[in-house]
Amino acid sequence: MNRHALIAVALWILISAAGFIAVLTYDPFPIAAAEQATLIDDAFKLLTLLAVPVFAMVVAFLLYSAFRFRRSVDGGEDGPPIRGNNKIAVAWLAASTALTIAVIIHPGITGLNEIRAHDGKPVDLVVQIESSRFAWSLIYPEQKIKARKELVLPINAVTRFKINSRDVIHSFWIPAFRIKIDAVPGIETTIVATPNKLGNYDDNINFRVQCAELCGLGHAKMSIPVRVVEKEEFDEWIAQQSPVQ
Amino acid sequence: MGALSGLRYIARGLLLAAIGLGIGIAIALAVTQVTGRELEEPAVAIGYVFALIGWLLGVGVWGTWAKEWLDLEPKDQDDPGWRRYFGFSLDHKVIGIQYLTTLMVVFLLAGILSILLRIELLDAGENFLSASNYNTIMSLHGIMMVAVAVASIIGGLGNFTVPLMIGAEDVAFPRINALSFWVIPPVALLLVLSPLFGGFDSGWTAYPPLSVINANGQLLFLLAFATFGLSSILGGLNFITTIIAMRAPGLTWGRLPIFVWSIFSAALLSLTFTQVVFFGLLAVILDRVVGTGFFMADQGGNALLYEHIFWFYSHPAVYIMILPAFGIELEILSHFSRKPVFAYKLVVGALLSIVGLSAVVWAHHLFTSGMADFLHIPFMVVTELISIPTGVIFLSALGTIWLGRLLLKTPMLFALGVIFNFLIGGLTGIYLADVVTDIQLQDTYFVVAHFHYTMVGGEIFALFGAIYYWFPKMTGRMYNERLGRIHFVWMMVMYNVTFLAMFWVGIQGMNRRIADYPADMVTGNVIVSVAAFLLAASFIPFVYNMVTSWKRGPVASANPWGARTLEWETTSPPPLENFKSPPVVVGDPYGYGEPKSRHIGSQPLGAEGDGD
Numbered sequence: 001m002n003r004h005a006l007i008a009v010a011l012w013i014l015i016s017a018a019g020f021i022a023v024l025t026y027d028p029f030p031i032a033a034a035e036q037a038t039l040i041d042d043a044f045k046l047l048t049l050l051a052v053p054v055f056a057m058v059v060a061f062l063l064y065s066a067f068r069f070r071r072s073v074d075g076g077e078d079g080p081p082i083r084g085n086n087k088i089a090v091a092w093l094a095a096s097t098a099l100t101i102a103v104i105i106h107p108g109i110t111g112l113n114e115i116r117a118h119d120g121k122p123v124d125l126v127v128q129i130e131s132s133r134f135a136w137s138l139i140y141p142e143q144k145i146k147a148r149k150e151l152v153l154p155i156n157a158v159t160r161f162k163i164n165s166r167d168v169i170h171s172f173w174i175p176a177f178r179i180k181i182d183a184v185p186g187i188e189t190t191i192v193a194t195p196n197k198l199g200n201y202d203d204n205i206n207f208r209v210q211c212a213e214l215c216g217l218g219h220a221k222m223s224i225p226v227r228v229v230e231k232e233e234f235d236e237w238i239a240q241q242s243p244v245q
Numbered sequence: 246m247g248a249l250s251g252l253r254y255i256a257r258g259l260l261l262a263a264i265g266l267g268i269g270i271a272i273a274l275a276v277t278q279v280t281g282r283e284l285e286e287p288a289v290a291i292g293y294v295f296a297l298i299g300w301l302l303g304v305g306v307w308g309t310w311a312k313e314w315l316d317l318e319p320k321d322q323d324d325p326g327w328r329r330y331f332g333f334s335l336d337h338k339v340i341g342i343q344y345l346t347t348l349m350v351v352f353l354l355a356g357i358l359s360i361l362l363r364i365e366l367l368d369a370g371e372n373f374l375s376a377s378n379y380n381t382i383m384s385l386h387g388i389m390m391v392a393v394a395v396a397s398i399i400g401g402l403g404n405f406t407v408p409l410m411i412g413a414e415d416v417a418f419p420r421i422n423a424l425s426f427w428v429i430p431p432v433a434l435l436l437v438l439s440p441l442f443g444g445f446d447s448g449w450t451a452y453p454p455l456s457v458i459n460a461n462g463q464l465l466f467l468l469a470f471a472t473f474g475l476s477s478i479l480g481g482l483n484f485i486t487t488i489i490a491m492r493a494p495g496l497t498w499g500r501l502p503i504f505v506w507s508i509f510s511a512a513l514l515s516l517t518f519t520q521v522v523f524f525g526l527l528a529v530i531l532d533r534v535v536g537t538g539f540f541m542a543d544q545g546g547n548a549l550l551y552e553h554i555f556w557f558y559s560h561p562a563v564y565i566m567i568l569p570a571f572g573i574e575l576e577i578l579s580h581f582s583r584k585p586v587f588a589y590k591l592v593v594g595a596l597l598s599i600v601g602l603s604a605v606v607w608a609h610h611l612f613t614s615g616m617a618d619f620l621h622i623p624f625m626v627v628t629e630l631i632s633i634p635t636g637v638i639f640l641s642a643l644g645t646i647w648l649g650r651l652l653l654k655t656p657m658l659f660a661l662g663v664i665f666n667f668l669i670g671g672l673t674g675i676y677l678a679d680v681v682t683d684i685q686l687q688d689t690y691f692v693v694a695h696f697h698y699t700m701v702g703g704e705i706f707a708l709f710g711a712i713y714y715w716f717p718k719m720t721g722r723m724y725n726e727r728l729g730r731i732h733f734v735w736m737m738v739m740y741n742v743t744f745l746a747m748f749w750v751g752i753q754g755m756n757r758r759i760a761d762y763p764a765d766m767v768t769g770n771v772i773v774s775v776a777a778f779l780l781a782a783s784f785i786p787f788v789y790n791m792v793t794s795w796k797r798g799p800v801a802s803a804n805p806w807g808a809r810t811l812e813w814e815t816t817s818p819p820p821l822e823n824f825k826s827p828p829v830v831v832g833d834p835y836g837y838g839e840p841k842s843r844h845i846g847s848q849p850l851g852a853e854g855d856g857d
Contacts, residue, residue: 004648030754043681044752051672058639058668065646066661069582070653079584079649081838089588089640096636103675104629109622111681116618168455169548171613171688175754178685182615184549185454186542189615205763212688212756216446216455217376220759 004068012053012060019052030206033197033228034177039114041178043107050103118192124157129209131183132166134218136209145241151209151226154234158194171213174226176206182213201225251328258304262431265299266292286464286534293468297431304427305333309420333427335419336821340426341405342719345712347429348397352705353784355389358382360781363774369764379760381444381462385436388449388466392432392473394700395562398569399515400426400480402711403508405719407484409812409819410502412493412828417486425479428472435469448758450559453540453551457532467530474523477565481516484508493811495830495846502810502834503579503586503593507572510596514561514568514603522558525551552614556607564603566700567667568596570707571638574663577710578645580808581657585835587644588637595634602631612680613687621680628678635671639664654806655729659710662737666702670695673748688758691751694744702740709736709787716794717801721818724798728790732783739780746772809834809844 029041128139138147151174153159163172165183172191173180176199181191201207202225211222229237269292277287302311308320323329329339330346361382365373374382408416416422439445443460451470456463488509492501501509528539529551538544540551579586586592608616608624642664651657673695676682686692709732716724750769755762762770804813811834815824829846836842 028749028752037685040681040685043679044676044685047676047679047682051675055668055672058643058664061643061647062661062664065643065649066651066653069646069649070651076650077583078838079582081585081836081842082587082644082648083585083835084588084591085644088644089591092636092640093633096633100629100632103679104626107681108625108629108679111679112621112625115681115684119618168458169452173688173756175685180613180684180687182613184542184615186548187615205765206754210756213452214380214446214448214455214758216459217380219380220376220761 004064007068008061008064011064012057015056015060016053019056020049023048023052031176031197031199031204032178033195033199033207034174034179035194035196036115036192037176037178039111043111046107047103050099054099116192118158118160118194123160123192125154125159127151127153127159127161129161129163129172129183130166131163131170131172131211131222133168133216134211134222136172136222136224139244140238140241141244143238143241144244145238146244147241148224150224152234152237153195153226153228154231155195155198155228157231158192160190160192163189163191168215169213170211170215170222173210173212174206174208175210176204176208176226180212195228198228198230200227251324251331254304254308254332258300258302258427261299261303262296263299265295265297269293269295286461289461289464290468290530290534293435297428297472300431301424301427305423309333309335309423333423335415335423337404337408337416337419337422338719338819338823340422341401341403343426344396344404344429345401347426347433348393348401351389351433352393352397353788355386355393356781356784358386358389360778362386363777365760366762366770367774368770369762369767371761374760376760377444377446380446380758381440383758384445384448384466385439388470389436390700391449391562392429394566394704395473395477395515396429396480398573398704398708398711399484399508399511399565400429400476402573402708402715403484403569406715406812407487407505407508408491409718409815409823410505410810411488411491411496412811412824412830413487413491414822414824414827416483417490418483421479422483425476425483428476432469432473432476435465435472439463439465439469450555451526451529452555453529453532453548454542456529457541464530464533467526467533471523471526471530474519474526477515477519478523481512481514481519484512485516488512493828493830496811497830499590500830500833500844502576503589504569504572504576506593506596507568507570510600511565511568513600514565518558518561518604521554522562525554525558528554549611549614549616552611553608553616556610560607560610561603563696563699564599566704568599570663570667570704571596573707573711573714574660575638575641575645576810577656577660577714578642579835579837580806580810581652581654581660582646582649583652583837584645584649585833585837587641587647589641589833589835591637592641595637598634599631602627602634606631609678609683612683625678625680629675632671632675639668654713655724655726655733656710656714656806658730658733658737659706659713662706662733663703663710666698666706666740669745670698670702673698686751688756689751690747690755690757693757694747694751697744697747702744706736709733712791714806715812716791717805718812718817718819720795720798721801721816722794722798723801723805724794725790728786732787732790735783735786736780739776739783743773743776743780746776809836811845814845 032038032041126141128141130137138151163183165185170183171180172183177193179191179193181189199207207226208223209226211219270288273288273291312319323334324332330343365379439462442462442465445463445466446459447456531537532539538546540546540548575586606628608620609628676686713724713729746769755766801817803816811828831846832843834844
């Protein structure tokens with residue numbers, strides 16, 4: 001028995017090592033162009049690093065058992081009558097509980113607090129987003145302008161989006177910022193992003209507002225480009241937009 | 246003549262359904278004359294209610310219930326041979342096979358729909374389907390597969406095997422059992438007809454206001470889903486009562502096969518939570534048909550309310566799907582490893598803990614919905630706590646096969662596949678339970694891949710394992726082992742390629758439920774589509790194997806696996822009354838390697854006595 005367990009554990013370590021190398025060397029994410037994006041990607045990476053040894057352990061014991069303990073013919077004698085093992089069960093429960101609590105605390109609660117760091121506090125820029133099938137219309141209330149073709153944001157400005165819907169449920173999502181919140185008729189939802197990389201849709205498709213909640217026929221195409229620019233360029237752009245009463 | 250007479254109950258049902266539809270439309274006409282509201286949808290809704298009643302009366306409620314109540318001669322015998330499957334049989338074994346074959350047809354149809362979707366997604370742009378057709382086909386694929394996932398194990402395998410496994414003659418309420426199957430054909434019919442009424446473009450989730458303002462096809466969907474809910478509620482009630490009240494003498498709760506425990510857990514969820522979604526769907530129907538405005542903000546309603554009601558059912562529903570799959574997995578692992586289920590009592594505790602926890606996690610589907618912020622942390626915490634009882638299932642699975650004597654026949658291969666697939670399904674769930682990562686991943690293909698890993702990789706693999714496992718008991722014949730293994734290897738490989746690639750596409754930032762996507766994402770989508778086509782082809786050997794083996798496979802013995810639960814103690818297939826004499830249980834069914842351990846007290850008459 002000990003020899004079986006030793007080989008399986010060795011296999012576990014091997015698969016884990018391969019998993020760690022893969023996670024640490026390969027970056028699967030689209031461009032991260034906001035502080036919140038980095039935070040979310042880091043949380044994703046951390047969860048993956050924690051998942052690797054769990055995955056590896058089950059796979060190691062599964063594969064070892066399937067190959068080592070197989071019998072080729074029907075019949076023959078039964079396996080050993082092991083109905084349980086209190087030590088292993090307690091260790092298993094303790095380990096899975098500890099891991100679960102760890103993940104709840106970090107990146108769970110800590111991440112949520114970070115992503116909400118600006119809640120209830122003044123921000124650099126407010127943009128009101130009105131969604132309707134199948135278009136986004138933008139109002140910059142402090143700048144007193146409106147726009148429909150493009151969402152332009154100054155770099156490093158903490159920006160609060162206030163979102164509502166005129167018809168059905170939509171979802172306001174900017175993949176490059178990793179932020180998403182539904183647009184719900186009758187209520188105003190908010191989300192904050194701090195763009196920290198210059199960029200635009202023509203260079204990278206993740207710079208776009210995309211509807212992420214099925215809203216009917218034009219859902220897939222309900223998107224507009226996003227452009228993150230320097231402050232001066234932003235001011236010039238504002239000056240060119242039509243004013244709102 | 247002989248063949249046609251087998252279909253007479255269905256013909257009678259259709260005739261009475263047509264008459265019912267006429268009566269309902271006439272009533273709706275009369276009412277709308279008085280109130281002056283427009284006609285179309287009230288007529289469909291009221292017409293459907295009467296058509297459903299007509300269908301059920303015609304197909305068998307009249308012949309069994311009503312005739313007995315009216316002191317007429319009730320129908321007391323099934324037609325012989327295959328014709329019994331086309332009538333209102335009260336035999337749980339017939340009903341189980343009716344469920345299973347009907348839902349297998351639905352499964353294959355919904356699979357073909359997914360192929361159409363994947364053809365469209367081979368390239369960016371609109372190529373093959375219009376956006377409207379894409380939305381309807383995607384929505385149909387979703388709801389049909391959900392129906393398969395909810396009902397095929399409980400309704401199909403549960404019906405066939407649970408009474409046998411607990412040594413009962415039938416379920417507690419055989420007529421309600423028949424009723425819960427015969428409301429399924431109208432569900433399928435409504436869904437199939439919905440494209441003719443403009444389809445529905447709201448997915449299987451049907452969030453209002455979209456589902457209140459869109460085409461008439463949506464109403465057919467809502468009626469279908471609500472009817473399906475009735476079936477689940479009645480089924481849940483029946484299984485709970487059967488398992489509590491009909492167990493053989495000596496079959497205590499501590500000796501109950503783990504599959505029966507898992508069905509009991511799922512039945513608790515099914516009875517309790519389906520009633521909630523039934524109300525939710527009814528409210529959407531009322532919003533459409535009579536303009537109640539439950540979910541319409543401009544009438545003082547609340548769109549978020551529906552999301553809460555919907556997921557209050559639909560999250561427990563995923564446990565209705567997966568708990569019986571865990572039961573099948575552990576059952577097969579034990580009998581094919583010839584070892585007891587490891588940590589049996591802890592597993593029962595885990596199943597019941599999941600039942601409890603599943604009631605309080607629904608809002609993790611709403612992290613980006615705009616619900617109040619203070620709800621996020623509590624729902625994240627309880628959702629992640631589910632990892633602990635789920636982990637116990639893995640402990641038991643690995644503990645059961647460890648040092649066992651594994652016979653890698655087709656059922657066992659599928660059970661081992663469930664461990665691997667559900668591991669990925671479970672671990673990727675953590676990213677969605679974590680609010681921060683969910684903000685990005687919600688509504689992307691990451692979610693799609695995740696729930697396919699739990700529902701297909703977990704449940705559907707267990708379903709196939711179980712079909713192979715109980716095939717000899719159901720049909721009295723053996724399936725072809727070589728074809729079974731080909732099916733497993735083919736499906737396992739192509740399944741994993743399809744959905745692992747789908748995770749990658751999701752992480753790259755592709756959102757779900759779209760007919761068109763940015764051209765940058767073509768590579769990943771081509772991999773997913775091609776693998777999905779090959780995955781679909783893996784069901785060809787399955788269907789061929791089932792059909793030919795059922796017709797002329799080698800005759801199966803009573804207990805071809807040498808398994809120890811009660812269903813293997815009677816003939817294959819079992820007689821109408823299941824056991825020639827009622828069995829008495831003296832121990833649990835997992836006493837492998839314990840020479841003195843016995844599950845059954847006296848060998849019932851009529852068993853062939855091989856195996857064991």
